[in-house]
Amino acid sequence: MHKHRQERVLSDTAPRGGTAAGLQRLRRWMTVLLAAILLLSVLLGIAVWKAWKPLDGSASSSASGASTGSQDSGTLPVPDNSWALTVVSPSEKISSSFQPQLTTYGSVQVDKRIVPALERMLADAKAAGYTLQVTGGYVDAQTQEKLYQKKIQAYMQQGGKTRAVAESEAAAVTPPGGYSENQTGMAVTFPSDASFLASDGYHWLLNHCVDYGFVRRYTDDKEGRTGLQDDPSHFRYVGTYNAQTMRKLGLCLEEYVLYRHNQSVSN
Numbered sequence: 001m002h003k004h005r006q007e008r009v010l011s012d013t014a015p016r017g018g019t020a021a022g023l024q025r026l027r028r029w030m031t032v033l034l035a036a037i038l039l040l041s042v043l044l045g046i047a048v049w050k051a052w053k054p055l056d057g058s059a060s061s062s063a064s065g066a067s068t069g070s071q072d073s074g075t076l077p078v079p080d081n082s083w084a085l086t087v088v089s090p091s092e093k094i095s096s097s098f099q100p101q102l103t104t105y106g107s108v109q110v111d112k113r114i115v116p117a118l119e120r121m122l123a124d125a126k127a128a129g130y131t132l133q134v135t136g137g138y139v140d141a142q143t144q145e146k147l148y149q150k151k152i153q154a155y156m157q158q159g160g161k162t163r164a165v166a167e168s169e170a171a172a173v174t175p176p177g178g179y180s181e182n183q184t185g186m187a188v189t190f191p192s193d194a195s196f197l198a199s200d201g202y203h204w205l206l207n208h209c210v211d212y213g214f215v216r217r218y219t220d221d222k223e224g225r226t227g228l229q230d231d232p233s234h235f236r237y238v239g240t241y242n243a244q245t246m247r248k249l250g251l252c253l254e255e256y257v258l259y260r261h262n263q264s265v266s267n
Contacts, residue, residue, distance in 0.1 A: 212243075
């Protein structure tokens with residue numbers, strides 16, 4: 001009787017076939033799940049490595065391009081501030097030591113150091129569907145003085161102004177020889193007619209000029225600092241970093257040069 005009861009207990013505690021099969025299936029699923037997790041971890045690691053590797057390569061390439069100034073790198077030449085930030089205005093005569101490095105670009109002359117940036121800006125504008133035409137560039141002192149005297153005569157004859165008043169007003173539009181930044185070769189002008197100034201091409205120029213180192217030089221709100229009236233067609237090369245910083249800070253060239261001076265003194 002006792003032996004019979006013991007056999008029943010052993011029979012009751014033995015794993016049933018269904019339960020054993022379930023445990024086996026669970027082990028298989030856990031094995032598959034662990035393998036999937038390991039595989040996913042490996043793939044994730046490879047993806048992260050690939051994502052970081054190009055960045056390191058591009059950074060090295062950019063650094064190399066910046067140091068060599070290669071046009072193939074896609075970077076513009078870094079301006080030398082001793083010339084790119086030269087200020088010439090009705091109240092500040094151009095230095096006798098300043099000598100532009102002139103070259104012919106289209107139908108005008110400009111300083112050859114701004115040509116790479118100017119060419120790229122016009123090429124990118126064309127790629128965007130806009131043809132920008134440079135209509136003015138370098139003007140020598142003698143020609144500038146003739147333009148100034150002509151403007152004085154026009155104010156006196158057509159406006160009935162005295163010579164003193166005509167000279168003052170003319171200087172705010174066409175400065176005399178030696179006081180116009182057109183003598184730097186870094187200023188360029190575009191068409192000033194109303195149709196161009198209202199065109200999409202002009203708005204592209206306004207929006208993107210700083211990306212190529214150019215700023216719209218004379219605006220109404222800065223007339224008190226520049227000494228010249230608003231001129232939407234006049235753009236000046238100052239270098240890409242400087243142009244972008246001037247826009248960010250809302251400074252004209254006179255203000256920016258003073259800002260840079262104060263920064264260097266404080267540092």
